[in-house]
Amino acid sequence: RKEVEQDPGPFNVPEGATVAFNCTYSNSASQSFFWYRQDCRKEPKLLMSVYSSGNEDGRFTAQLNRASQYISLLIRDSKLSDSATYLCVVRTSYTGTASKLTFGTGTRLQVTL
Amino acid sequence: DAGITQSPRYKITETGRQVTLMCHQTWSHSYMFWYRQDLGHGLRLIYYSAAADITDKGEVPDGYVVSRSKTENFPLTLESATRSQTSVYFCASAENYNEQFFGPGTRLTVL
Numbered sequence: 679r680k681e682v683e684q685d686p687g688p689f690n691v692p693e694g695a696t697v698a699f700n701c702t703y704s705n706s707a708s709q710s711f712f713w714y715r716q717d718c719r720k721e722p723k724l725l726m727s728v729y730s731s732g733n734e735d736g737r738f739t740a741q742l743n744r745a746s747q748y749i750s751l752l753i754r755d756s757k758l759s760d761s762a763t764y765l766c767v768v769r770t771s772y773t774g775t776a777s778k779l780t781f782g783t784g785t786r787l788q789v790t791l
Numbered sequence: 792d793a794g795i796t797q798s799p800r801y802k803i804t805e806t807g808r809q810v811t812l813m814c815h816q817t818w819s820h821s822y823m824f825w826y827r828q829d830l831g832h833g834l835r836l837i838y839y840s841a842a843a844d845i846t847d848k849g850e851v852p853d854g855y856v857v858s859r860s861k862t863e864n865f866p867l868t869l870e871s872a873t874r875s876q877t878s879v880y881f882c883a884s885a886e887n888y889n890e891q892f893f894g895p896g897t898r899l900t901v902l
Contacts, residue, residue: 682833710889721881721893722834765833769889779891781826781834 679704682782684766690788695756699785701766702748709777710769711742711749715762716784722765725751756789763787794818797882797894805902810869812897814882820892822885823865824849825857827878828896834881840865872901 684701691697703711711728726733728740728749739752753760766782795816804810814823821842826834826849836849838857846857854876856868865884869876877900883891 712889719896721895723893724890727889778836783831783833 680782681705681780682766682768684764684782684785686783687786688788689785690790691756692790693756693758695789696752696754697756697787698750698752699764699766699787700748700750701782701785702746703766703768703780704747705768705770706744706747708768708770711740712767712769713738713740713749713751714765714767714781716765717762722781725764753787756787758789758791761787761789795882795884795892795894797880797897799897800895801898803900803902804872806872806874808872810872810899812867812869812880812882812899814865814867814894816863816865816882816884816892816894818884818886818892819862820884820886821862822887822891823859824883824885824891825855825865825867826881826883827851827876828881829878837867837880869899872899874901877901 713725714722715725716722728742732741737754741750763784763786765784768780771777798813824839825837828834835851840846840859843862880897882894885891
């Protein structure tokens, strides 16, 4: 089983739609969670961290469910510029070594007119 | 301009050749990382460094060598390139283990 799993998509949605992505992780000891955005052939960039209580940044809402070991990203009022691949990232600490970031393979979103 | 840069951006080489990918950051971040990104695998950590002269293996270190003599530079060397090392390579830096800032990537093709 992969440490971090995402539906690869693509999710094709019209402008203005609401879309949600889920991501599951296998290590219950994982401590921190993030969503990164990656545009085609570009580098990943941090979109938002995911906090236990859930957090919102404009049209984006991230939630964490530790019991079920999944995180979600909700995008409201989708814009053409939201078209990208969204990477789920999990940080886990291991005894005696530095923390490890594990990246999911990403979920591709295509927003259309 | 401050940031993280990688060179070359594109490289074609032949099997068995040595290749060095360069990474330079101007933020004085303590941590630096090398990842490779392949279809179906996501980003996989090759090596990382917590400070100058401190490096450690990541998930897929075989066939790669790194050094960090200066905080700002973190070169990655493929000692004897193989076709399986054809990939997009991203360097990243971070002040802590949360937000990482990525360079623009190097697309390497090994023929």
